Amino acid sequence: MIKFLSDFLWGAASSSYQVEGDNDLCDWWAWEKAAGKEQSGKACRHYELFEQDFDLVRGLGHNAHRLSIEWARIEPEEGRFSDKELRHYAAVLQALKSRGIEPVVTLHHFTNPLWFSRQGGWESPRAVAQFLRYCDVVIRALAGQVHYWITINEPTIYFSHSYFLGAWPPQGRSFFRALTVHDRLARAHIEAYSLIHRIYKDSGLSRPAVSIAQHISAVVPCRPDFRNKAAARLRDYWHNFEFMDIIARAKTLDFIGLNYYSRNLVDVSSWWPGNLLMETCSKGHHPLKKNSLGWDIYPEGIYQVLVKLKRYGLPVMITENGICTNDDSQRWEFLSAHLRQIGLAMEQGITVTGYLYWSLLDNFEWDKGFGPRFGLIDVDYRTFQRTVRPSAVKLAGVCKTGILE
Ligand code: FCB
Numbered sequence: 234m235i236k237f238l239s240d241f242l243w244g245a246a247s248s249s250y251q252v253e254g255d256n257d258l259c260d261w262w263a264w265e266k267a268a269g270k271e272q273s274g275k276a277c278r279h280y281e282l283f284e285q286d287f288d289l290v291r292g293l294g295h296n297a298h299r300l301s302i303e304w305a306r307i308e309p310e311e312g313r314f315s316d317k318e319l320r321h322y323a324a325v326l327q328a329l330k331s332r333g334i335e336p337v338v339t340l341h342h343f344t345n346p347l348w349f350s351r352q353g354g355w356e357s358p359r360a361v362a363q364f365l366r367y368c369d370v371v372i373r374a375l376a377g378q379v380h381y382w383i384t385i386n387e388p389t390i391y392f393s394h395s396y397f398l399g400a401w402p403p404q405g406r407s408f409f410r411a412l413t414v415h416d417r418l419a420r421a422h423i424e425a426y427s428l429i430h431r432i433y434k435d436s437g438l439s440r441p442a443v444s445i446a447q448h449i450s451a452v453v454p455c456r457p458d459f460r461n462k463a464a465a466r467l468r469d470y471w472h473n474f475e476f477m478d479i480i481a482r483a484k485t486l487d488f489i490g491l492n493y494y495s496r497n498l499v500d501v502s503s504w505w506p507g508n509l510l511m512e513t514c515s516k517g518h519h520p521l522k523k524n525s526l527g528w529d530i531y532p533e534g535i536y537q538v539l540v541k542l543k544r545y546g547l548p549v550m551i552t553e554n555g556i557c558t559n560d561d562s563q564r565w566e567f568l569s570a571h572l573r574q575i576g577l578a579m580e581q582g583i584t585v586t587g588y589l590y591w592s593l594l595d596n597f598e599w600d601k602g603f604g605p606r607f608g609l610i611d612v613d614y615r616t617f618q619r620t621v622r623p624s625a626v627k628l629a630g631v632c633k634t635g636i637l638e
Pocket of ligand 1: 248251386390448492553591598599607
């Protein structure tokens, strides 16, 4: 049996673009069409249905919820800020608060306004100043309702997928472009951190808690030979900790937001940097069950990562962890196994303050479209009907009692 503390934050995570619908002023919206991808369209219509979704959240015993603000809604044209959309997000936060649910708010979750990307996006020398101007408006408008801020979601995934691997808009395939964006994102976080603290201080509000949500996978060498072990170390550093180290050195983390999903099984066939950084075992060694996108299910990994995070000496909030599957019994297996590993880490003295499952609703999974089903709640994309899954009810039992049998 594992007993979680009574102030533990229990909830689910989401992002605006993936659930709201009709975010037609974003770079992703234009790219989906141009690249011939499945289109996000109405997504889950959460923009209109948030009250009813938060009723479900409350029913499931959650006391926290992670969401993001859509920059393109707030600033549809450069320098023009929408009072209507600021009021919308204030109403969303109020809807959470009135149900006793603590918001965890992300300022950037992969998407950008179209005008921003047309000017060069994160490669532009103006990017950081533009992002900070948007942050300034949002923080001033919403500060009174928010304690937990996530400046940037998964910066390492964002700059690698969008500027190095060519998978996401603007489909860059250059190490140097990725490096430029890496530097801009680090600066954007560092300056946004100071900005948030300054605004709270000047407004006489109590100190907020600010972090990023960092995607960290468990890096495991397939065979323990020298090359695989060296590649694993290199990869662990570049994929997982390099960005964190920069912003931790700048003392701009109040806690660590951890997004954990899977294992990276390192098996490299040469010393070529591309292989060292990316090649994984293709021979089916050490097989594990997989989610519907083929990602290994490796609950021990969340424990291993939490132990590694100890070196920062900061509390950790699990800002994402979840499974896409068409078999909901697999979801509860996943959830309970990961919670057990988190419990184990807590027994070793690691402070974990909350667990936010990805995701509340089935939603638009970026370039993979609507196929993957991550939700605690099933969404019928024809009728937008929500159906609470049995795994969500089981998790609710843990949220309400703090006990995992
Ligand atoms: C994370 C993203 C989130 C979602 C999950 C499955 O990397 O932050 O938006 O797509 O993966």
